[in-house]
Amino acid sequence: MDNQDKLDLSQALKGLGDRISKIADLMGGKKSLARTIGISESQLYRYISGDSQPTVEPLAAIARCGQVHLDWLVLGEGPTGIAAEINDLKAIYSTKQEYISIPELRDEGSTETPSTRQVGKISFNHFWLVKAGLTPENLRLLRAHGDAMAPTIKDGDLLMIDIKQNTFDGDAIYVLKLDQQLMVPKRLQQSIDKGLYLVSDNTAYREHHIPDAQKQDLNIIGKVVWAAGLL
Numbered sequence: 001m002d003n004q005d006k007l008d009l010s011q012a013l014k015g016l017g018d019r020i021s022k023i024a025d026l027m028g029g030k031k032s033l034a035r036t037i038g039i040s041e042s043q044l045y046r047y048i049s050g051d052s053q054p055t056v057e058p059l060a061a062i063a064r065c066g067q068v069h070l071d072w073l074v075l076g077e078g079p080t081g082i083a084a085e086i087n088d089l090k091a092i093y094s095t096k097q098e099y100i101s102i103p104e105l106r107d108e109g110s111t112e113t114p115s116t117r118q119v120g121k122i123s124f125n126h127f128w129l130v131k132a133g134l135t136p137e138n139l140r141l142l143r144a145h146g147d148a149m150a151p152t153i154k155d156g157d158l159l160m161i162d163i164k165q166n167t168f169d170g171d172a173i174y175v176l177k178l179d180q181q182l183m184v185p186k187r188l189q190q191s192i193d194k195g196l197y198l199v200s201d202n203t204a205y206r207e208h209h210i211p212d213a214q215k216q217d218l219n220i221i222g223k224v225v226w227a228a229g230l231l
Contacts, residue, residue: 015076017048023066023073024048028098028127037061099123102160104141107183122158134225138164142175142183144227148200149173149185157229159185165223168196168215177219185224 024033024044034044039058046052054062063070071077101121122141129136144157153159153173161175168174171189176198178184187199196215198208210218 014050016054016074017050019073019076020044020054020062021048023062023068026127027065028125032125033062033065036065098126100126100129100136102136102139102141104143104158107142107145132225134160134162135164138162139225140222144185144229145182146184148202148205149187150202152201153185153224153227154229157227159224160226161222162225163222166220168218168220169223173224175221175224177221183221188220 020033021030024030027033027036030044030048031041034041037058038061043052047054047058059074060070063073066073101123103118104120104122106119124136126136129139140161140163142159142161144153144159145155147155159175165174168188171187173185173187175183175185178186187201189197189199191197191209194212196210196218198210200207
């Protein structure tokens with residue numbers, strides 16, 4: 001590497017901190033970016049200030065998180081990736097509050113609509129929801145009961161449900177109301193012949209075939225789009 005190349009590289013790296021800072025802003029702040037890529041906030045500040053040069057691993061994590069090309073992140077050269085799309089999302093995000101409260105429901109086996117059983121709210125980063133293609137107004141939270149969907153979903157796990165997706169739209173996990181009992185998550189799969197299969201991930205439970213004539217009787221509350229719980 002000759003002196004000119006070293007000078008060009010040095011100049012490019014001077015802008016690295018600014019590019020990392022820009023991605024942090026798009027991700028909802030430096031704390032959010034640091035948490036997402038698994039480093040301390042103070043370490044991220046050192047990258048941004050230039051006091052410390054990130055190695056390949058954190059650089060790759062930042063690029064993946066910001067959905068930008070690594071060349072652009074490190075050298076400031078070439079296309080940014082899908083930054084235009086991120087900027088569009090940022091325009092949406094900037095008009096909204098940083099965190100959105102999603103209602104948590106408790107199912108007590110009644111026949112009322114889900115929206116009448118709200119027991120609290122849990123806040124989620126609005127930009128994260130939009131970036132995942134989710135509409136916050138359509139989301140509800142519900143605690144899973146039982147072990148029928150273990151190990152995918154365990155007893156007590158928190159489920160995020162898109163209540164607008166209340167009809168079968170491809171193989172996925174849906175929350176259903178079965179025989180006016182508690183709302184339960186089940187995997188719905190298209191049958192090779194006709195109808196659907198109602199499947200539990202726990203092999204101790206039998207799968208059930210739903211004939212085409214009975215599909216309209218399925219009481220689908222919504223599609224499970226996210227789940228989390230203690231290890």
